[in-house]
Each structure stands twice: as C-alpha cells, then as structure tokens.
Amino acid sequence: GESVGLHLPTLSVQEGDNSIINCAYSNSASDYFIWYKQESGKGPQFIIDIRSNMDKRQGQRVTVLLNKTVKHLSLQIAATQPGDSAVYFCAEISNSGGSNYKLTFGKGTLLTVNP
Amino acid sequence: DADVTQTPRNRITKTGKRIMLECSQTKGHDRMYWYRQDPGLGLRLIYYSFDVKDINKGEISDGYSVSRQAQAKFSLSLESAIPNQTALYFCATSDYRGIDTQYFGPGTRLTVL
Numbered sequence: 001g002e003s004v005g006l007h008l009p010t011l012s013v014q015e016g017d018n019s020i021i022n023c024a025y026s027n028s029a030s031d032y033f034i035w036y037k038q039e040s041g042k043g044p045q046f047i048i049d050i051r052s053n054m055d056k057r058q059g060q061r062v063t064v065l066l067n068k069t070v071k072h073l074s075l076q077i078a079a080t081q082p083g084d085s086a087v088y089f090c091a092e093i094s095n096s097g098g099s100n101y102k103l104t105f106g107k108g109t110l111l112t113v114n115p
Numbered sequence: 116d117a118d119v120t121q122t123p124r125n126r127i128t129k130t131g132k133r134i135m136l137e138c139s140q141t142k143g144h145d146r147m148y149w150y151r152q153d154p155g156l157g158l159r160l161i162y163y164s165f166d167v168k169d170i171n172k173g174e175i176s177d178g179y180s181v182s183r184q185a186q187a188k189f190s191l192s193l194e195s196a197i198p199n200q201t202a203l204y205f206c207a208t209s210d211y212r213g214i215d216t217q218y219f220g221p222g223t224r225l226t227v228l
Contacts, residue, residue: 034216043119043205043219044158089157093215101171103215105158 012112019077021109023090026071027102030092035064035075038108039086047075047088077111085113118142119220121206127226134193136223138206146209147189148217149173149181151202158205164189165211196227 013019025033032051036044050057050064050073057064063076073090087108094102119140128134138147149161150173160173162181170181178200180192193200203224207217 032215043207043222044217046216046218049216091158095211095215101163101165103160104174107155107157 009107010110010112012114013080015080015082015113015115017080019075019080019084019111019113021075021077021088021111023073023075023106024071025073025090025092025104027092027094027104028068028071029094031095032093033064033066033073034091034093035062035073036089036091036105037084037086038089044089080111080113082113082115085111087111119206119208119218121204121220121223123223124221125224127228128196129228130195130197132196132227134196134225136191136204136206136225138189138191138220140187140206140208140218140220142208142210142218143186144208144210144218145186146211146215146217147183148207148209149179149189149191150205150207151175151200152205152222153202161191193225193227196225198227201225201227 034049035047037047038044048059048062048064050066061078065074087110089108090106122137145166148163150158152158159175161179164170164183167183182190203222205222206220209215209217
C-alpha cells in the first residue's frame with residue numbers, strides 16, 4: 001500500500017546547528033508535499049510546501065528537498081533555535097479532486113534543540 | 116490558529132454516549148477536514164468537505180459522521196462512542212489555490228471511558 005514514513009523518530013541537535021528531517025513516500029502520484037510543525041499542546045502549523053515538479057524550495061531558514069527518484073523528502077532547518085523544538089510531519093497529497101483526494105501524514109519526528 | 120476554533124477543548128465521556136465536536140472558522144475557506152491523532156500513528160483523515168454540499172470519507176470514517184452546517188462550520192459526531200476513539204481530534208481548513216495548505220485548530224482531547 002501507499003505510505004509516508006520518517007527515517008528518524010527523534011532528532012537532537014545543538015542550538016545553532018543545522019537540522020535535517022527526512023521523510024520517505026511511496027505514492028508516485030502525489031501532487032505535492034507539505035511540512036508541518038506541531039508544538040506541544042497545539043495543532044500542526046504549516047511550514048513549507050513543494051510541488052511534485054520541483055526539486056527544491058526555500059523559505060525563511062527552511063529548505064525542502066524532493067528527490068523523486070528515490071521518493072524522498074527532507075526538511076532542512078538552518079541555525080536551529082530552541083523555538084524549533086517540536087514534532088515535524090511530512091504530508092503527501094494527491095489532489096485529483098472530490099472523492100479522489102488523498103492525503104497521508106507521516107508519523108512525525110521529534111526535534112529537540114539543546115541550548 | 117485563532118481563525119479555526121474547536122469546541123470543546125477537552126471532553127470525557129462514557130462508552131455508548133453520543134458526542135459532537137464542533138469546528139468553526141473565520142478564514143472564509145471552502146474546504147474543511149477532521150483528523151484524529153494518536154501516539155505513534157500521526158494524523159489520520161476522518162472526513163473532509165470541499166464545500167457545503169460536498170462530504171467525503173477519509174481514511175478512517177467508520178464510527179464517525181459529519182455535518183457541514185455552513186461554510187464556516189463543520190461538526191464531527193460519534194454516534195456511540197467507544198474507548199478506541201479516545202484521541203486528539205483536529206479540525207482544519209484550506210483554501211485550495213494550487214496547493215492545499217491546511218490551517219489547523221487547537222484540537223479537542225476526547226477520552227472515552
């Protein structure tokens with residue numbers, strides 16, 4: 001079946017270091033991918049997205065890379081800060097419309113930033 | 116996100132009871148979603164609605180029903196709650212413009228005893 005998964009369930013980094021969170025997917029028909037951040041006690045918050053026809057997209061301190069050959073997605077956070085500590089989810093969406101809409105979230109990676 | 120509100124925020128109920136979770140949004144989005152989140156399982160889609168007259172089942176719709184009362188309101192019902200429906204429930208909205216970025220509410224923690 002189709003699945004979205006994460007290679008590492010936890011990641012611990014030092015403040016100021018760069019963080020890389022990985023995600024594997026298996027649905028080659030996915031139209032785009034989204035990364036979400038969820039802080040304790042809150043709902044997921046959008047970070048960045050990328051269409052399936054792109055390889056890379058940059059935001060403020062974050063970069064998402066998409067490797068369709070190996071069906072791999074990563075989120076890079078530059079100069080990680082304590083406020084970045086959270087669970088990060090990837091999601092893949094196949095948006096062919098109506099009842100054919102399909103969204104799958106990964107199980108999440110817990111990022112801990114040590115001061 | 117204050118633009119998406121959920122009520123109640125916490126609820127403890129007993130097996131067999133009917134429960135309704137409500138979601139309201141002020142973002143003016145057409146699309147609304149209900150998810151449940153369980154430890155180790157991530158977020159799973161229960162139902163979604165692309166407009167007031169459109170309702171679709173998600174990955175895990177059994178045991179749940181929904182009602183889209185208006186563009187801004189989407190409620191989730193458990194007709195006869197069971198303990199394995201104990202979870203954190205999230206409502207989300209989106210305004211599809213090529214990419215379906217979803218905005219989540221603060222969540223409802225439901226415990227079924």
